[in-house]
Amino acid sequence: xxxxxxxxxTGTRSEAAYAALKDRLLSGDLPLGHRLAEEALAxxxxxxxxxxxxxxxxxHADGLVERHPSGGYTPAPPDLHTARDLYEVRxxxxxxxxxxxxxxxxxxxxxxxxxxxxxWRSFDAPxxxxxxxxxxxxxxxxxxxxxxxxxxxxxxxxxxxxxNERIRLVRMHDFLSAERxxxxxxxxxxxxxxxxxxxxxxAEDALQAHFQESLGVxxxxxxxALARMVSSNRRSGR
Numbered sequence: 001x002x003x004x005x006x007x008x009x010t011g012t013r014s015e016a017a018y019a020a021l022k023d024r025l026l027s028g029d030l031p032l033g034h035r036l037a038e039e040a041l042a043x044x045x046x047x048x049x050x051x052x053x054x055x056x057x058x059x060h061a062d063g064l065v066e067r068h069p070s071g072g073y074t075p076a077p078p079d080l081h082t083a084r085d086l087y088e089v090r091x092x093x094x095x096x097x098x099x100x101x102x103x104x105x106x107x108x109x110x111x112x113x114x115x116x117x118x119x120w121r122s123f124d125a126p127x128x129x130x131x132x133x134x135x136x137x138x139x140x141x142x143x144x145x146x147x148x149x150x151x152x153x154x155x156x157x158x159x160x161x162x163x164n165e166r167i168r169l170v171r172m173h174d175f176l177s178a179e180r181x182x183x184x185x186x187x188x189x190x191x192x193x194x195x196x197x198x199x200x201x202x203a204e205d206a207l208q209a210h211f212q213e214s215l216g217v218x219x220x221x222x223x224x225a226l227a228r229m230v231s232s233n234r235r236s237g238r
Contacts, residue, residue, distance in 0.1 A: 013047045018055035019133075020045055025064045026134055026172055028225030030075045035068045063169045075229060076169075080222050083170040087215055090144075090163045091208075097148035097156045098195075098204055104152070108195060112150040116143065117192040125182035134172035136181055141168070143188050173221040174214050183213075 021041070024030055036056060038049045045052070056073050059065045065073040101107050120143065126132050141164040149157035164171075175181055187210040194203035 013051040014054040017041075017045050017047055017051045018058050021055055021059060022062075022064060022134065025059065025075055026176060026225065028228030030229065031231075032077060032229045033074055035070060036065065036073045036075070038072065077226060077229065078170045078173075078222050080170060080219065080226075083167045083218070083222075084215075086163050086167045087211075090160065090167070091211055093156050093160050093163065094144060094148055094207065094211075095204065097151040097153060097160075098200070098207060100151040100153060101200065106152055108150045109152065110196065112146065113192055113196055116146050116150070117189060117196070120185060120188050120192070123185050125185055126178045129177050132176060132178055132181060134175050136175040136184075137168055137172050140171070140175070140184060147191070170218055170222055171214075173225065174218050176221065180217060184210075187213075 021036075030036065038052045038056070041052045042049045056065060060067075060073060064076055066076040068074040123139075141161070145157045145160050145164070148160050175184070187206065191203050191206045191210065194200075194206055
């Protein structure tokens with residue numbers, strides 16, 4: 001089973017509140033402009049206000065909530081327009097890294113690619129959607145950075161990390177279903193298999209298809225979440 005980086009609060013009420021609120025925010029279940037009152041959320045999740053306060057602080061750091069004019073927090077609408085622009089930058093960086101051997105004549109680091117493939121072959125997709133974790137995005141980012149660095153140009157990997165940080169919020173929407181995580185694992189391994197077989201053109205085609213599919217899913221799910229947020233806002237009369 002895949003694992004995601006441990007933020008140090010696993011199993012606590014704060015972690016449970018954080019996970020529950022993150023799922024609701026990514027799904028668009030909380031209306032735009034709605035003030036996330038600690039007392040009400042604590043009652044809904046059957047915890048005290050302290051875990052809610054800690055969870056909201058973390059969600060604010062993630063960019064999923066923003067400050068409300070009356071105090072506290074409110075859901076932050078995802079910025080899909082900026083995300084599209086940064087996706088293009090991400091694509092350009094990764095394709096440059098992938099094609100470097102044809103320019104420099106120096107092949108990708110096979111040992112690095114083998115180690116990366118071994119890691120991803122060890123991952124099992126969750127059985128059902130209730131077992132998914134949007135923080136899988138961190139593992140996905142790690143894959144693409146390590147793939148880029150295997151080209152021998154670590155500067156590309158460094159720039160890629162910066163871009164990933166800025167689009168992480170919307171890219172979390174790509175990993176809300178078990179099917180998407182399973183496809184991502186399979187597609188990553190396919191790209192590595194092709195590279196290690198020396199089939200660079202096919203690897204580039206596979207990576208491009210992977211990117212386009214991911215962006216399509218993200219755009220659709222962000223649009224759906226935003227529509228739900230607006231609809232909930234209208235029903236609540238805000």
